[in-house]
Amino acid sequence: MVTQDLTGPPVEPRDAATVVLVRDGAAGLEAFLLRRVAGMAFAGGMTVFPGGGVDRRDADTSVAWSGPPPSWWAARFGCSVELATALVCAAVRETFEESGVLLAGPSSSSVVADTAAYASARAALVARELSLAQFLASERLVLRADLLRPWANWLTPVEEPRRYDTYFFVAVLPEGQSADGVTTEASDAAWQRPAEAMADWKDGRRALMPPTWVTLAELDELGSVSAVLDAPRTVSKVIPKLVREGSVFRVVVP
Structure with missing residues (x-):
């Protein structure tokens, strides 16, 4: 684990968003997980939910929007409307x-059933050649904020050289769509029951960061999509601590 020189001020965290995609599988609730490519600067080799840093263009207010307004999300996450x-x-x-x-x-009450037609736009978004607002406007699509639920807020420990203030959302896989995990940032991707993913972690087959295994444990306890959507959530910022034990650092979750 790489830590910064604590004689200086902590690194300023970057805002980020993570989405916990869920569905009801044959054997129970499943979550979509990505294994990040080993050697990446942040969380290399770790199994995570889809997500990443906020782009400055994500604050574009021209995006067509359906669902709870930004002010509602600001109240839930304790942040600014912007x-x-x-x-x-x-x-x-x-x-x-x-x-x-x-x-x-296409409308405030519908969702895309097949995203294959937007493959080129997806690549342009990844390359930052296109903003989300530009993509949605060009395809006459409406952002469905009502398909998301606020879940948690985790801030990387102050000792880390790369820090993220990450806001977690939950979303159900839309009917007709499939998650493919086609991204250069992941070596593999799969749907998995939370209990199985945590078992893989305990047996050394997966590496999980605290926000991921805590979220998986919560999902496992709830057990179904309906229970997840109905679960009351109060979001507060969670900041794990790094504790040195000899030559080893241990993560402590408050």
Whole structure:
């Protein structure tokens, strides 16, 4: 684990959004997981949910929007309306980039059933050649903020040289769509029951960061999509601590 020189101030965290995609499988609730490519600067080799850093263009207020307004999200996440706008847009954009799942539709009450037609736009979003607002406008699509639920807020420990203030959302896989995990940032992707993913972690087959295994444990306890959507959530910022034990650092979750 790489830590920074604590004689200086902590690194300023970057805002980020993560989306926990869920569905009801044959054997129970499943979550979509990506294994990040080993050697990446942040969380290399770790199994994570789709997500990433906020792009400055994610705050574009021209995006066609359906569902709870940015002010509602700002109240739930305890942040500014501008940041709330950017977080919801980043959540939709990153989910589409990393899984091919698009939380948008031709109208405020519909959702895209097949995203294959938007493959070139997906690549342009990844390359930052296109913003989410530009993509949605060109395809006459509406962002479906009502398909997202606020879940959690995790801030990387102050000792880390790369820090993210990550806001977690939950979304159900839209009917007709599939998650493919076609992204250069992941070596593999799969739907998995939370209990199985945690068992893989305990047996050394997966590496999980605290926000991921805590979220998986919560999902496992709930057990179904309906229970997840109905679960009351109060979001507060969680900041794990790094504790040195000899030559080893241990993560402590409050």
